[in-house]
Amino acid sequence: MNPFEYSPALESTAIVEIAERYNLFIDGKFVTPKSGKYFPTINPANEKVLAKIADANATDVDLAVGAARAAYSKVWSKMPAAERGKYLFRIARILQERAREFAVLETLDNGKPIRESRDTDIPLAAAHFFYHAGWADKLQYAGVGIQPRPYGVVGQIIPWNFPMLMLAWKVAPALATGNTVVLKPAETTSLTALLFAEVCQQAELPNGVVNIVTGAGVTGADIVNHPGIDKIAFTGSTEVGKLIATSIAGTKKSATLELGGKAANIIFEDAAIDEAVEGIVNGIFFNQGHVCCAGSRLLIQENIHDEVIEKLKVRMAHIRLGNPLDKNTDIGAINSAAQLAKIRELVTAGGAEGAEQWSAPCEIPGEGFWFAPTIFTGVSQTHRIAREEIFGPVLSVLTFRTPQEAVEKANNTPYGLSAGVWSEKGSKILWTASRLRAGVIWANTFNKFDPASPFGGYKESGWGREGGRHGLTAYLKASN
Numbered sequence: 001m002n003p004f005e006y007s008p009a010l011e012s013t014a015i016v017e018i019a020e021r022y023n024l025f026i027d028g029k030f031v032t033p034k035s036g037k038y039f040p041t042i043n044p045a046n047e048k049v050l051a052k053i054a055d056a057n058a059t060d061v062d063l064a065v066g067a068a069r070a071a072y073s074k075v076w077s078k079m080p081a082a083e084r085g086k087y088l089f090r091i092a093r094i095l096q097e098r099a100r101e102f103a104v105l106e107t108l109d110n111g112k113p114i115r116e117s118r119d120t121d122i123p124l125a126a127a128h129f130f131y132h133a134g135w136a137d138k139l140q141y142a143g144v145g146i147q148p149r150p151y152g153v154v155g156q157i158i159p160w161n162f163p164m165l166m167l168a169w170k171v172a173p174a175l176a177t178g179n180t181v182v183l184k185p186a187e188t189t190s191l192t193a194l195l196f197a198e199v200c201q202q203a204e205l206p207n208g209v210v211n212i213v214t215g216a217g218v219t220g221a222d223i224v225n226h227p228g229i230d231k232i233a234f235t236g237s238t239e240v241g242k243l244i245a246t247s248i249a250g251t252k253k254s255a256t257l258e259l260g261g262k263a264a265n266i267i268f269e270d271a272a273i274d275e276a277v278e279g280i281v282n283g284i285f286f287n288q289g290h291v292c293c294a295g296s297r298l299l300i301q302e303n304i305h306d307e308v309i310e311k312l313k314v315r316m317a318h319i320r321l322g323n324p325l326d327k328n329t330d331i332g333a334i335n336s337a338a339q340l341a342k343i344r345e346l347v348t349a350g351g352a353e354g355a356e357q358w359s360a361p362c363e364i365p366g367e368g369f370w371f372a373p374t375i376f377t378g379v380s381q382t383h384r385i386a387r388e389e390i391f392g393p394v395l396s397v398l399t400f401r402t403p404q405e406a407v408e409k410a411n412n413t414p415y416g417l418s419a420g421v422w423s424e425k426g427s428k429i430l431w432t433a434s435r436l437r438a439g440v441i442w443a444n445t446f447n448k449f450d451p452a453s454p455f456g457g458y459k460e461s462g463w464g465r466e467g468g469r470h471g472l473t474a475y476l477k478a479s480n
């Protein structure tokens with residue numbers, strides 16, 4: 001063995017107890033599904049079944065919405081706001097206390113490296129509850145008039161890339177503003193949401209304020225179409241977002257939609273190149289590239305293209321892919337066989353359309369779903385890999401000559417969620433940022449998140465904002 005090789009540093013799974021079977025969380029209790037059906041959830045790093053999850057049908061959804069409605073009208077909307085805030089503080093503290101348990105469970109069910117679930121997902125989830133706990137009794141400053149009102153019962157549907165963090169992004173503002181919730185996690189990653197249900201019990205949150213129904217897209221559609229839902233908050237694909245927008249058209253339901261992205265990460269010739277290379281790696285390879293705001297289109301000023309690519313390849317050759325529970329791992333497993341197939345299809349299209357592929361030389365484990373970090377150079381704007389969201393560890397590289405051209409190429413996308421700009425000149429960063437049609441723009445960094453900072457997109461990246469004061473307005477109506 002090479003003396004400079006890493007030794008494995010495996011996180012223990014002893015802290016987590018996984019049941020054989022999970023029921024639905026309705027009205028503060030775990031109840032068997034009326035559907036009588038369960039489906040398996042697997043560990044994508046070894047394809048082994050972790051547990052069976054209840055598959056909720058329309059009757060189950062109806063019971064959950066009924067529980068949420070009763071909790072809203074009898075308890076949650078009547079409670080003084082400061083009291084509501086105390087529950088959020090309590091949940092936030094329990095999440096911190098049980099952080100390691102959540103991190104290990106998230107890594108087992110999702111495939112993401114423990115380093116990320118431990119240092120990013122779970123701390124940020126707790127931070128979202130702390131932040132919104134503080135807002136609960138200050139809603140007159142949210143910008144929706146002096147006596148803003150909640151919507152009532154909110155249906156929340158979340159994806160599999162940041163299961164617990166997306167739950168926090170949804171549940172914390174909804175509860176702080178006085179709404180009650182029916183939430184559906186993604187079918188491949190339900191376990192941390194079900195552990196969160198236990199946290200709700202532990203915090204003695206009144207029954208029915210949070211209800212968790214598990215299942216696939218059909219269950220999601222049952223929530224969207226239920227007449228007792230006042231508002232939908234969805235994070236997921238643009239395709240499903242469009243379906244939801246169509247379903248609720250003509251109803252009284254409102255919606256926030258956080259959808260796909262194809263972010264440009266722009267590197268100007270005067271950028272600090274080594275730092276930019278770190279930002280490129282973080283921008284596209286964080287969470288296996290399963291990130292809607294990933295910096296998946298790299299735009300490099302033409303005269304520094306070769307230097308950046310050379311340094312990027314050296315850096316990528318040191319990325320460690322493998323067991324997500326190993327604390328040395330940078331890239332974990334792809335979340336599902338279906339997602340791996342989607343990544344492979346687009347990568348094949350990239351080659352067929354004439355772009356040049358380079359993949360980091362890493363060993364791929366024998367079982368589980370994996371994809372080596374990959375870049376495509378010589379990409380043109382018409383290529384599918386420059387236009388479609390790959391949602392995997394695959395970067396498309398384009399070049400530009402002038403700042404104007406960088407902006408035009410960056411904006412040449414149906415999406416508009418995020419972007420990055422790298423330059424040592426503040427004036428150039430501001431000039432560029434003010435012309436980019438993207439909801440979040442990072443300067444000399446990438447993928448930084450904070451509960452106080454609103455997040456959301458332009459164009460097909462969605463409707464509305466989450467986080468910060470702007471995010472509160474998605475859950476509040478003016479009194480009159």
Ligand code: ADP
Nearest residue numbers: 157158159185186187216217220221236237240
């Ligand atoms: P991704 O491509 O990230 O898997 P999806 O949009 O397919 O995103 O999934 C995001 C969430 O939306 C998941 O919880 C999924 O079960 C749910 N979902 C899928 N189809 C529908 C639908 N037709 N109506 C409502 N929710 C859906």
